[in-house]
Amino acid sequence: MKKKVLIGYVIAAVVVLLAFEYSFWTNGFLYLEHQSEHSYLIQTELLRDLFLAEEVVENSAVKQDAFETFTDTYAEKYGIRLTIIDEKGTVLGESSGASELMSNHLDREEVQRALQGESNSVIRRSATFDVDYCYCAVPVESGSFRGVLRAAIPLQELYNMNNEFVRSTVFAVLILVALILFLGLYFRKYVMAMKKVEKMRREFVSNVTHELKTPLTSIRGFVETLKAGAIEDPKMAQKFLDIIEIESERLSNLISDTLLLSEIESKKDTKREPCDVNAVITEVVDLLQPKVREHVRLIFHPDPSVRPYSCNRDRLKQLLINLADNGLKATEFGAVTISCSSTNRYLVLKISDTGIGMEEEQLERIFERFYRVDKGRSKAQGGTGLGLSIVKHIVELYNGTVEVTSRPGVGSEFTVKLPY
Numbered sequence: 001m002k003k004k005v006l007i008g009y010v011i012a013a014v015v016v017l018l019a020f021e022y023s024f025w026t027n028g029f030l031y032l033e034h035q036s037e038h039s040y041l042i043q044t045e046l047l048r049d050l051f052l053a054e055e056v057v058e059n060s061a062v063k064q065d066a067f068e069t070f071t072d073t074y075a076e077k078y079g080i081r082l083t084i085i086d087e088k089g090t091v092l093g094e095s096s097g098a099s100e101l102m103s104n105h106l107d108r109e110e111v112q113r114a115l116q117g118e119s120n121s122v123i124r125r126s127a128t129f130d131v132d133y134c135y136c137a138v139p140v141e142s143g144s145f146r147g148v149l150r151a152a153i154p155l156q157e158l159y160n161m162n163n164e165f166v167r168s169t170v171f172a173v174l175i176l177v178a179l180i181l182f183l184g185l186y187f188r189k190y191v192m193a194m195k196k197v198e199k200m201r202r203e204f205v206s207n208v209t210h211e212l213k214t215p216l217t218s219i220r221g222f223v224e225t226l227k228a229g230a231i232e233d234p235k236m237a238q239k240f241l242d243i244i245e246i247e248s249e250r251l252s253n254l255i256s257d258t259l260l261l262s263e264i265e266s267k268k269d270t271k272r273e274p275c276d277v278n279a280v281i282t283e284v285v286d287l288l289q290p291k292v293r294e295h296v297r298l299i300f301h302p303d304p305s306v307r308p309y310s311c312n313r314d315r316l317k318q319l320l321i322n323l324a325d326n327g328l329k330a331t332e333f334g335a336v337t338i339s340c341s342s343t344n345r346y347l348v349l350k351i352s353d354t355g356i357g358m359e360e361e362q363l364e365r366i367f368e369r370f371y372r373v374d375k376g377r378s379k380a381q382g383g384t385g386l387g388l389s390i391v392k393h394i395v396e397l398y399n400g401t402v403e404v405t406s407r408p409g410v411g412s413e414f415t416v417k418l419p420y
C-alpha cells in the first residue's frame with residue numbers, strides 16, 4: 001500500500017512538472033517568435049531606408065542589374081533573402097539569383113498589405129525553398145516607383161534552439177525521475193534494514209529475558225522448598241543446593257555471554273597486538289583440562305611455522321574456548337583436536353571432535369543466538385546457546401570466515417580463517 005502511494009506521488013510530481021515545463025516552454029517560444037518577428041520588421045524598414053538612400057530605383061534606369069546588386073549585397077551581409085517587387089507583383093530583384101524564374105508575387109499576403117502601405121510580417125513555409133520563413137514586407141515609394149521590399153528570414157535557427165531546449169528539458173526530467181526512483185528505492189532498503197535490526201533487537205531482548213527467568217524461577221523454587229522443610233533432610237538439601245549452584249552458574253554465564261556479545265557487536269574493539277597463536281592455544285588447552293572427560297583426549301601439537309596474528313588476545317582466546325568447549329561437551333569417547341597453520345593470507349584454526357555430530361539442517365542454524373540442537377542437553381551442561389554466536393561475531397570482527405562440517409555419530413569440524 002505504502003509503495004503504491006509513493007509511486008502515485010512520483011507520477012503526480014512528474015506530470016505536474018511536465019505540464020509546467022510544457023506551458024513555460026510554449027509561451028516562452030511564442031514570445032521569442034513574436035519578439036524576433038518584430039525586430040526583423042524593424043530591420044527591414046532600415047533596409048528600405050538604405051534602398052532609398054542608395055537611389056536604387058534611379059540607378060536602375062542606367063544600370064540594368066541595380067535591383068539584383070542591392071538584394072545580393074545585403075542578403076549576403078545579413079544571411080537573409082531579399083526581394084524587390086513592383087506594384088504589379090513582378091519580382092525585380094531577388095537575392096537567390098532566380099528573379100526572372102519567379103512567379104508573380106501579387107498573391108502573397110504580405111506583398112498585398114505592403115502595397116496598401118502597411119509594413120507587416122507573416123510566418124509561412126516558402127513555396128520555392130520548402131523552409132519556414134518570417135516574411136517582412138515594407139512599402140517603397142521613390143519618385144513614380146511604387147513597390148515592396150521584402151526580407152525573408154529563415155526560422156530554422158530559432159526552431160533548432162527550441163528543439164534543443166525541448167531535448168534538454170526531457171533529458172533533465174528523465175534524470176530527475178531516475179533520481180527520485182533511486183532515492184526512493186535506497187530509502188526503502190534503508191528502512192527495511194532498520195526494521196530488521198529493530199526486530200532482531202526485540203527478539204533478542206525477549207529471548208534474554210526468557211533465558212534469565214528460567215534459572216531464576218528454578219533457584220527460587222528450590223530455596224522455598226528448602227525453607228519449607230527440605231533443609232532438615234541433609235541428602236535432599238545437598239541435592240537442592242547443587243541444583244541452585246548449577247542454575248546460578250548458568251545465570252552468571254548467561255549474563256557474561258550477553259555482555260560479551262553486545263561488546264563485540266558495538267565494534268569498539270580496537271585493541272590489537274601481535275599474538276603468539278601457539279601460546280594462546282596452549283593456554284586454552286590448560287584452561288579446559290578440568291572439563292576433559294575420562295575417555296576423551298584434548299590434543300594440540302604446536303606448529304612453530306605459524307606467524308603471529310594481530311588481534312585482541314582475549315577475543316582469540318574466547319573464540320578457541322567456545323569451539324573447544326563445544327567439542328568436549330559433544331564427545332564421550334575419542335578426542336578433540338585443535339590445530340593451527342598459516343597460509344600466505346590466512347591464519348587457519350581447526351577444531352575437530354569425534355562426538356555426536358549434527359544433521360545437515362541443524363548446521364545452518366547453530367550460529368543463531370540461543371539455538372541449541374538439544375536444549376535439555378545444552379542446559380544440563382551449563383550452555384547458554386550464545387557460544388557460537390559469539391564465535392561468529394569475533395570472526396566477523398576480523399573479516400574472517402567460520403565453516404563447519406559434521407556427521408551424526410562421527411564428529412564435527414569447525415574451520416576458522418582469519419586474514420592476516
Ligand SMILES: Nc1ncnc2c1ncn2[C@@H]1O[C@H](COP(=O)(O)OP(=O)(O)O)[C@@H](O)[C@H]1O
Pocket residue numbers: 322326327330353355356357358366371372373374378379382383384385386387388389412
Ligand atoms: N562440536 C559440536 N558437536 C555437536 N553439536 C555441537 C557442537 N558445537 C555446537 N553444537 C550444537 O550447537 C549448539 C549451539 O552451540 P553454542 O552456541 O556454543 O551453545 P551452547 O554450547 O551454549 O549450547 C549446541 O547447543 C549444540 O547443540
Ligand SMILES: [Mg+2]
Pocket residue numbers: 322325326383384385386387388
Ligand atoms: Mg557452547
